[in-house]
Amino acid sequence: MKRDTPFTLLTNGTALSWADVPEWPLAEFLRNVGAELGRGERLSSFFGVPEGDALRLVAVLAFDAGNTLAVGRSQSFSGSFPALTATHAQAHLFEREIWEQHGVVPENHPWLKPVRKDHGAGPAVGDFFRVDGREIHEVAVGPVHAGIIEPGHFRFQCAGEEVLHLEIALGFQHRGVEEAIAGGPHRATVYQMETVAGDTTIGHATAYANALEALAGTEAPLRAQWLRAIALELERLANHTGDLGALAGDVAFLPTASACGKIRGDFLNLTALLCGNRFGRGLVRPGGCLLDGDTERLSQLRKRLETALAEVQQAAAWLWDAASVRTRFEHTGHLHAKQAAAIGLVGPAARACGLVRDVRFDHPTGWHRFAQVPVSVWPDGDVFARARVRWLEIQRSGDFLREQLDAVPEGETMSSLPALAPNSLAVALVEGWRGEVCHVALTGADGKLRRYKITDPSFHNWTGLALALRGQAISDFPLCNKSFNLSYCGFDL
Amino acid sequence: MNLDPLNFLGQTLALLLLAPLLSGCIKNWKAKLQNRRGPRPWQVYFDIAKFLRKDMVISEHASWVFSFAPYVVFLTALLAGLMVPMINAPAPLRLFGGVLAVVGLLALGRFFLALGGLDPASAFGGMGSSREMTISAIAEPAMMLAIFTVAITAGSTDLSQIAQSTQSATWKLLNPAHVLAFAAMFVVLLAETGRIPVDNPATHLELTMIHEAMLLEYSGRYLAFMEWGASIKQLVLMTLLVNVFFPVGLAGPQASVAALGISLAAYLAKLLALSAVVVVVETTNAKMRLFRVPDLLSTAFVLAALALLSTFLFQ
Numbered sequence: 001m002k003r004d005t006p007f008t009l010l011t012n013g014t015a016l017s018w019a020d021v022p023e024w025p026l027a028e029f030l031r032n033v034g035a036e037l038g039r040g041e042r043l044s045s046f047f048g049v050p051e052g053d054a055l056r057l058v059a060v061l062a063f064d065a066g067n068t069l070a071v072g073r074s075q076s077f078s079g080s081f082p083a084l085t086a087t088h089a090q091a092h093l094f095e096r097e098i099w100e101q102h103g104v105v106p107e108n109h110p111w112l113k114p115v116r117k118d119h120g121a122g123p124a125v126g127d128f129f130r131v132d133g134r135e136i137h138e139v140a141v142g143p144v145h146a147g148i149i150e151p152g153h154f155r156f157q158c159a160g161e162e163v164l165h166l167e168i169a170l171g172f173q174h175r176g177v178e179e180a181i182a183g184g185p186h187r188a189t190v191y192q193m194e195t196v197a198g199d200t201t202i203g204h205a206t207a208y209a210n211a212l213e214a215l216a217g218t219e220a221p222l223r224a225q226w227l228r229a230i231a232l233e234l235e236r237l238a239n240h241t242g243d244l245g246a247l248a249g250d251v252a253f254l255p256t257a258s259a260c261g262k263i264r265g266d267f268l269n270l271t272a273l274l275c276g277n278r279f280g281r282g283l284v285r286p287g288g289c290l291l292d293g294d295t296e297r298l299s300q301l302r303k304r305l306e307t308a309l310a311e312v313q314q315a316a317a318w319l320w321d322a323a324s325v326r327t328r329f330e331h332t333g334h335l336h337a338k339q340a341a342a343i344g345l346v347g348p349a350a351r352a353c354g355l356v357r358d359v360r361f362d363h364p365t366g367w368h369r370f371a372q373v374p375v376s377v378w379p380d381g382d383v384f385a386r387a388r389v390r391w392l393e394i395q396r397s398g399d400f401l402r403e404q405l406d407a408v409p410e411g412e413t414m415s416s417l418p419a420l421a422p423n424s425l426a427v428a429l430v431e432g433w434r435g436e437v438c439h440v441a442l443t444g445a446d447g448k449l450r451r452y453k454i455t456d457p458s459f460h461n462w463t464g465l466a467l468a469l470r471g472q473a474i475s476d477f478p479l480c481n482k483s484f485n486l487s488y489c490g491f492d493l
Numbered sequence: 494m495n496l497d498p499l500n501f502l503g504q505t506l507a508l509l510l511l512a513p514l515l516s517g518c519i520k521n522w523k524a525k526l527q528n529r530r531g532p533r534p535w536q537v538y539f540d541i542a543k544f545l546r547k548d549m550v551i552s553e554h555a556s557w558v559f560s561f562a563p564y565v566v567f568l569t570a571l572l573a574g575l576m577v578p579m580i581n582a583p584a585p586l587r588l589f590g591g592v593l594a595v596v597g598l599l600a601l602g603r604f605f606l607a608l609g610g611l612d613p614a615s616a617f618g619g620m621g622s623s624r625e626m627t628i629s630a631i632a633e634p635a636m637m638l639a640i641f642t643v644a645i646t647a648g649s650t651d652l653s654q655i656a657q658s659t660q661s662a663t664w665k666l667l668n669p670a671h672v673l674a675f676a677a678m679f680v681v682l683l684a685e686t687g688r689i690p691v692d693n694p695a696t697h698l699e700l701t702m703i704h705e706a707m708l709l710e711y712s713g714r715y716l717a718f719m720e721w722g723a724s725i726k727q728l729v730l731m732t733l734l735v736n737v738f739f740p741v742g743l744a745g746p747q748a749s750v751a752a753l754g755i756s757l758a759a760y761l762a763k764l765l766a767l768s769a770v771v772v773v774v775e776t777t778n779a780k781m782r783l784f785r786v787p788d789l790l791s792t793a794f795v796l797a798a799l800a801l802l803s804t805f806l807f808q
Contacts, residue, residue, distance in 0.1 A: 139616040139700075146697040161620075161783065250701075252693040252780035258527035324690070324779040332782070474620070475783045478698040 006032050007061065007070035012363035015214040015426035018442065022072050026057070026081055029074035033059045036070070037088040042344050042357075044069065044429065044438045046094035047453045048102045051076045055102050058453075060427055060440055064362040069427050083109035090344035093459060116171030116492055128167050131157040136164070139474065143172050150488035158474055166469040166477075168462055173492040181452040185212065185286070194281050197456055197490030199239055202231045202271075203432025204454070204490075205284035207439040210365055210428035212286035215420040215441055220366070223411040224288035229367035230404060231271060231280050233397040236433040238267035240348075240390040240397075241312050243485050247387050248319055250479045251328045259315035266308040273301050288414035295408075302405045309398045316391050329384035333468040333480035336381060343463045347435020348393065349484050351377045352385035359431035373400045386483040422447040432457060434487065456490030501575070501585040508574040512724040513537035515731070515768060522772045537724065541717050549713035552613035562609030563711065563718035569602035570725040576652060577732050580756040581744040583653045591651035592640050595733070596633065599685075599726065603629055606719075610707030617699045621706025624783065628684055628691065628703065631790040636681045638797035642674040643737055645804050652733075656740045669807055673800035675738045680793035682734060682771075684786070686727040689775040691786050701780075728764075735763040 006024075010016050024032060037043060045060040054076035061070040083106035084091035095106040096115045106112065113126060130138070137158055143151035151172040157165040177196055181189055193208040194201045206228050213219055220228070245260025268278040275283035275291045283289055293301065319325055335345075340353035350357050358375040360368045376392035378385040420443050430437045435457030444450035465484045469477060517534035524531020551559065573595045575586035588594045607625055610618035644650045646668070647658040684691045687704035696702060699709065708719050736743060742759025744752045781789060 137616070137619075139620075141700065146699055160623075248779075250698065252689050252696065252775075253778070254523065254527050254776050258529060262528075322777070322779060324781070327785070328779050328782055473783055475701045477700050479701075 005036065005063075005070060007036070007072045009063075009066075009068045009070050010427065011068060011365075012359070012427065012429045013210045013214055013365035015217070015421065015424045016071075017421075018423040018425055021058070021425055023075055024072065026074045026077045029057060029059075029072060030082060030084060032072060033061070034084055034088060036061050037084070037090060040341065041070075043088075043090040043094065044427075044436065045440050045453055045455045046091060046098070047440070047451070048098045048104070049073075049442060049451045050102060054078045055104055057081070057098070058425075058440070058442075060438065062363070062429070062436075064357055067362055069363065069429070071425065071427065078104065080105040080107050082107050085109050085111075089342050089463075090460075092343075092463065114171070116174040126169070128155045128169075129157070129165055131159075131164050133159070135159050141477075152488050154477070156469075156474055156477070161473045161475065163469050163472050163474050163477070166466045168466055170462070170488055170491050173489045175489075175493065177493040178452055178454060181449055184449045184452075190285060191281075194279075194284075195489075196454060196493065197432075197434075197458070197487040198279060199487065200235070200432040200434060200437065200456070200490065202228065202235045202280045202284060203430050203434075203437045204439075204456075205280070206232060206366070207428045207430040207437045209284050209286045210430065211426045211439045211441040212417065212420065214426035214428065215424055215443060216286075216418045217421060218287070218415065218418055220288040221412045221415055222367075223292070223409050224413045224415075225366040226404065226409050227274070227289045227292065227413060228284055229371070230401065231274060231283055232430070232432075233373075233401050234267060234271045234274070235280060236397050237308075237312075237394055237401075238264050238271070239433040239485075240394050241267060243390055243482070244312075244316060244319065244387060244394075246482050246485070247329075247383070247479070248325070250482050251325060253319065253322060253325050256315045256319040259311070259318075263308055263312045263315060266304070266311070270301055270304060270308070273297055273304070285414070287417040288412070290414065292413045298405060298408060302402075305398070305401055305405070309394075312394060316394070319387075320391075326384065328479070329387055330380075330382060332383040332476050333386075333472060333483060334380070334382045335464055335468045337379075339467055340381065340464060343467065344460050345464045346460050347431070347457045348376075348389045348433075349386060349435065349461050349464055351375065352389045353381040354379040357436075359429045359436050363429050365428070365430070371400065371404060373397065383479055383483040420447045420449075434458065434485070434490075435461065454493060456487055456493075458486040458488075458491045461486050462491060497583075497585060500581065500583075504575055504579055504585045505571070507579060508571060508725055508728060509721075512728040513541060513721065515728055515764065516724040518765070519768050519772055519775075522769065523775060526772065526776045537720075541721055544712075544717035544720065545714055547713040549715060551712075552615070552710055555613045555710070558605075558608050559612040559710070560715070562605040562612070563715040563722070565605040566602045566609075567718040567722035567725070569598045569605075570722045570729060573598040573602075574725055574729040574732070577729055578653050578656045578736055578743065579732055580753060580760050581746070581748055582657050583746050587651065587653065591649070592644060592655075593637075593650060595652065595729075596637055596640075599729075600629075600633060602722065602726065606707055609711070609719075613710040615710055617702070617706045617709050620700075621703055621709075624703045625707060628786055628790060631787055631794055632681050632684045635677050635790060635794040635797045636685075638794065638801050639674040639677040639681070640733075640737070642670050642797065642800040642804055645801070646670070652737070656736050656743055657745065670800045670803040671738060673796045673803065675734070677793040677797035677800060678734050678738070679770075680789060680796075682730050683774065684790055684793075685730055686723075688771060690778050690781050690789060693780050701783075731764055731767055732760075735760070735767055739763055 042062040044062045049056045056076045057074040100114050139156040141154045143153045153169040155167045194205045196204040241260050242264035245257050249257035271280045272278045274293050337353045361375045376389050378388045422445050424443050426441045428439045438455040440453040442451040517537040521531045521534045576595050578584040607622040610622035647655040687694050692703040742756050744756035
């Protein structure tokens, strides 16, 4: 579908010359971005590209209904720019990030503070939004938690048990992933990509491989694309199953909690059967897949998949049949579809608000161009909906894998990667199990990566958790948090 | 007040030693129902011994109340336990007021438990204390009404007399009043011992805790007394439930050794049966939303009130 837009359109997983990206003066650029966001389009990525002492802004928009992406850039400037956040909440964290990374000030930004870096005192220290009043008390949780989870700081403003406002401070795991790639790809880069978010190894590695292949003007062999799709769905199955178990555990529903913990392991072992690593490390490489499953292992995979799917069906049936679980899930952590659209929510959390957004469907690349997975949507926006969407996706990923493993494509799995095209920009979107993984790669005149921007789905969705908590009981926070199950290290980069 | 030293000593030891084992059994069975191996039933003894050996870390904001609370919690549970007949009918300690004194002692323990949670001024302890008080404000009257139902039939508020009169020939087990009162007491038991539809004893999520939130600041010896006291309180409430509503086999005064043996066996069997019911309830139910817990306890209260009413209606 062609649309009347000043932006240059491109499809997911393709590259274009940097010169072909339309360039506008700063004010016009921001006006154009604002106009598209006002039409209900989505901001996939928004970042700065330094040029000497000055800076250019680049926006990657997703036109989901048109199945295309759109890019545009501003002329280089320095000092400050008028913030989009005041009118378009989607830009909120992106503009704070631009300020933090490049020092240009978004003017009239309603809540300008660091995203990740601590300025010496730690992310948990600093100004937090405060509610005043005699009945108000403040609860601070983290960054050290009671369970074995990642570090993050949560600051609640409560009136009794009711949460009026939640502010989330992250950045404890900032490693400088984006900075480390500059001048690359280096030998370590692919390993760093696999661990951007450890539970989304396949998602991030595939996005990275797609971006590099697009820049090199090549494509992975079909069998490699097929393997990536298989591994991506196995990753989704393992994590969604683990999440259903964790949700059951948070409401102290013991049967499903303990069963799903075990079944998650079974799914991880299927990935290990494919590539020798439970998280899929070492499988996806730019140019194809490093490892391949032979006929015998694939038939074993098919058989063990069936057992695990039957078991997860039983464990989920216990969960859905328990009235006590249903009353606990329903109307907890409600997020309205309008709010979700305004903050640019992605992944299962967005689909649980009734938004039809799935990269596999809207912007198919690789094997998903030939084999579709139906989009799983649930309308209510509460914990129940988020659990339900996960269950639907478990079933549909299961069906997809059954279908694919019965018709295995033949051929090579690895091809050599030509040199990257100089002065080019590539965008690669992958629907990881948590939502849209967005990698944007820009090469310099020497064909080396000049800027590499990673947007983990968690970057969009943490705001959704904060909104879902408003007006909820503080005792429901762990359940709401688990229903989003966002990545801390994927956000912190 | 007559004190039989042997009886006194025996019941004290039974309370101290049996209580951790019962908690351990429940934990072990819960694990078994989830296809896990679970901790051995006697693991709780090792835990308490470990806590007793360990150093304590005490918040600099804590006052004497913080150090005082564990002893009060422990001793009130123990004293209340001595007033409930376990294996022979006149309980070793018979203060005036009978069952009212038991309820009062447990309330005193809870009062100090809540103070201990508030004292170090951590956000979690305060939340736990406030939740505990909200819940007990409804659970306590429900428990009193349920026990009064039995007390009216027995014509006394003395627990030993209640237990003895329930063994008499005129006592009907399936009296509607007693069925309702038992149901009310069972819900109270789940609430007072922090069991699943009300609280989750195994959770690590600070924000959802009730009982455990009040203990978060405790460590070492104090924690040992808190945990031990909680398990004794659980044993006392379960004893109250099984011996008042099903006093089968309970030995009377001056019972022979054989009668005491039978009584002990019957008592343990009843305790284990009740624990099994608790385990099944915990495994098949999810924890309730905190705001819904008062609804559950109000149901218990209404059941107990109906029980009291029906003692007059069905006489």
